[in-house]
Amino acid sequence: MYREKLSLSQKKLAEQIGVRRETIVRLEKGQYNPSLKLAIDIAKEFQAEVEDIFVFSENEEEAAEIFRKRDADMLNSNTTDAVGKSVGGK
Numbered sequence: 283m284y285r286e287k288l289s290l291s292q293k294k295l296a297e298q299i300g301v302r303r304e305t306i307v308r309l310e311k312g313q314y315n316p317s318l319k320l321a322i323d324i325a326k327e328f329q330a331e332v333e334d335i336f337v338f339s340e341n342e343e344e345a346a347e348i349f350r351k352r353d354a355d356m357l358n359s360n361t362t363d364a365v366g367k368s369v370g371g372k
Contacts, residue, residue, distance in 0.1 A: 298327055
């Protein structure tokens with residue numbers, strides 16, 4: 283969601299953080315848990331907190347519900363962008 287909201291391709295994000303595009307694909311599909319370093323690198327790229335991007339849970343349904351709520355909140359937000367800045371502001 284962060285990547286799409288910033289119009290950043292999977293390939294470009296992968297290049298910026300030094301991983302393969304396939305890693306981004308697997309992360310987005312929930313097929314891969316990032317290392318702490320990778321999670322921090324991605325959060326820095328988005329100027330966000332790790333906890334805002336990733337949900338670490340033993341229960342897949344709980345994690346999916348958290349993601350659905352967060353994504354819905356982001357889609358419904360018309361006044362801030364993915365990193366919490368006012369739209370059009372710096």
